[in-house]
Amino acid sequence: MSTNFDLLTTVEYGGCSAKISASVLESILLNLPKVTDPNVLVDIDTHDDAGVFKINEDLALIFTTDFFPPVCSDPYEFGQIAATNSLSDVYAMGGEPFLALNIAMFPSTKVPLDAYRQILEGGASVAQKANTIIIGGHTIDDYPPKYGLAVVGKVHPDKVTTNAGLQPGDVLILTKPLGTGVVVAAKRLGIVSEAAYSETLFWMKQLNNTAAQVMQTVGVKGATDITGFGLIGHVYKMAKASRVGVKLYTSKIPLLPEVYQLVDEGCIPGAAFRNLEFVGSHLNGDPNVDYNIKMLMCDAQTSGGILMGVKPERVNEALSLLKEAGLTYSAVVGEVFEGDNILITS
Numbered sequence: 001m002s003t004n005f006d007l008l009t010t011v012e013y014g015g016c017s018a019k020i021s022a023s024v025l026e027s028i029l030l031n032l033p034k035v036t037d038p039n040v041l042v043d044i045d046t047h048d049d050a051g052v053f054k055i056n057e058d059l060a061l062i063f064t065t066d067f068f069p070p071v072c073s074d075p076y077e078f079g080q081i082a083a084t085n086s087l088s089d090v091y092a093m094g095g096e097p098f099l100a101l102n103i104a105m106f107p108s109t110k111v112p113l114d115a116y117r118q119i120l121e122g123g124a125s126v127a128q129k130a131n132t133i134i135i136g137g138h139t140i141d142d143y144p145p146k147y148g149l150a151v152v153g154k155v156h157p158d159k160v161t162t163n164a165g166l167q168p169g170d171v172l173i174l175t176k177p178l179g180t181g182v183v184v185a186a187k188r189l190g191i192v193s194e195a196a197y198s199e200t201l202f203w204m205k206q207l208n209n210t211a212a213q214v215m216q217t218v219g220v221k222g223a224t225d226i227t228g229f230g231l232i233g234h235v236y237k238m239a240k241a242s243r244v245g246v247k248l249y250t251s252k253i254p255l256l257p258e259v260y261q262l263v264d265e266g267c268i269p270g271a272a273f274r275n276l277e278f279v280g281s282h283l284n285g286d287p288n289v290d291y292n293i294k295m296l297m298c299d300a301q302t303s304g305g306i307l308m309g310v311k312p313e314r315v316n317e318a319l320s321l322l323k324e325a326g327l328t329y330s331a332v333v334g335e336v337f338e339g340d341n342i343l344i345t346s
Contacts, residue, residue, distance in 0.1 A: 005115050007070035007078055008188050010107075010144035042093070042162055050089040050153075052160055060157040064089035066227075067103045067148025071184055071302045072201055075115040079122025081204045082147045085227065085303035087130050090153030091212035092225040092306055094161035097130055097153040102137025105146040119147050130207055161215055163234075164241035165222030166309045172246070172334040173318055175211045175327045176203050176305025178231060178296050179259030185269045186262050196258040203256070203329075204303040210325040211306035217321065218314040222336075226304035230275040231297045234307065235334075236282055236342055245339025250293040251346050254329040259299075263292040271300035279342060286345040294344065305329075309336055 035043045041060055042052040050064030066086040070078050083100075090097040102123065106116045127134050132151070183200040186192035208225060215223055222242055224234050231253070239246045275298040276283070285294065305327075310318050315332060322330040 005075070005112050006073045007075055007115065007145065008073045010111065011069040041157060041160055050093055052093065052155070054157050058156060060155050060160060062090045062093050062095045062153035062155055063151075064153070065103065065148065065150040067146050068302070069144045069146050071204070073187075075118035076122040077201055077205070079119040079147060080126050081201070081303050083123035083126035083149055084205055084207055086149035086151055087126070087132065088208045088225045088227070088303060090151055091208040092161065092223055093153070093155060094159055094212055094215050094220070094223070095153035095155035096212070097132045097151050099152040100127055100132050100134045100149040102134060102139070103148050103150055104137065104139040105142035106139060107143035107145060108141050110143055111145060116145070119145070123147065123149065126205070126207070130209060159216060161220055161223045162241070163222065163224040163238040166238055166242035166244050166246075166336045167222065168244055168336055168338045169312065170222065170309030170336040171312055171315045171332055172248070172307060172336065173310055173315065173322070173330060174226070174231070174254060174305055174307050174333045175208070175322055175330045176206070176226070177254040177256045177329040178226075178299060178301060178304070179256035180204055180302050180304065181269045181271060181299040182259045182262050182267055182296065183256060184302070186267050189267065191265075191267065192258055192262065196256065200256050208306050210327060211308070211322065214318055214321045214325075215306070215308055218310055218318045220308045220310055222309040223306055225306050226301045228271065228300045228302075229278065230272060230299050230301060231307070232279050232283065232342065233275040233298070236279045238307070239340070239342060242336075243340070245337045245341050245343065246334055247337060247343040247345060248297065248334040249346070250289050250297070250344055252331055252333050253293060253297060254331050255296060259296060260292055263295055268295050269300065272298040275300065282340070283342045283344065285343075288346045289344050290346070297344070307333075
């Protein structure tokens with residue numbers, strides 16, 4: 001299912017690379033009124049993936065929304081990726097999505113309307129796979145096009161996973177490879193192979209539902225999905241919220257095909273530098289750390305994997321379950337310690 005219109009021609013920054021920089025966003029959120037309702041289990045205080053509201057002793061609702069400009073050429077695939085990414089925040093908190101609304105901005109006089117239909121169909125196909133009902137939505141006329149979902153999920157109040165749940169001794173597992181921002185930029189420049197581009201799209205379309213199930217199985221308390229702030233930015237947010245330090249091993253970071261070479265040739269999207277600046281002096285690197293890997297750890301991901309903190313005695317079990325479910329890139333990428341810095345080492 002495709003159209004002759006290439007959505008990548010409408011954007012400079014696509015996917016989660018289009019996010020406002022983390023440092024700017026953080027400064028804005030500081031001035032918002034504080035939430036005091038005792039049923040609010042998670043709000044913006046920890047800059048978590050979504051909000052969580054307790055309904056009763058057995059049920060809490062997860063609320064989230066996400067949308068962005070095109071991250072690929074094909075409208076149907078864009079709809080699939082945007083919907084997958086929107087649902088990810090619910091999975092990152094150990095929940096199960098069940099309701100959603102379309103959020104769309106589409107330039108009705110500049111892009112064929114058939115492309116819009118295909119975007120919505122792509123999103124619907126993913127929602128159906130995730131057992132989520134799209135019950136409506138809202139569209140405005142805007143350029144460039146943007147699409148995503150507002151999602152409601154459910155979780156037991158005692159089983160909410162947050163980015164403030166890391167504890168010293170936890171081992172960090174990442175479930176998808178890094179480099180989506182680099183590949184999308186390279187695609188616009190025509191310098192990446194179709195095989196590498198196709199594999200990137202494949203991983204962006206993979207739901208994080210399996211990761212959520214594994215987290216519940218092995219008792220994970222601290223997790224997040226890796227999106228626009230890159231691995232480095234999201235790790236910093238987790239470490240800050242959990243009041244711990246994190247060590248990341250650059251030699252163990254899973255990478256998409258060709259991305260190392262692309263970065264080595266200078267294909268580094270601007271969002272990576274913004275994410276590096278956001279972490280600033282909190283990042284301490286071994287002098288032997290590979291610069292290319294460091295920048296890939298800062299690369300803004302779209303529909304990235306889950307980063308979860310697992311107790312050491314359950315790491316092998318978690319890895320086995322993830323890989324058996326098809327998340328073949330899943331790997332131990334770091335550990336949590338008592339401290340307040342992000343360390344990267346080879």
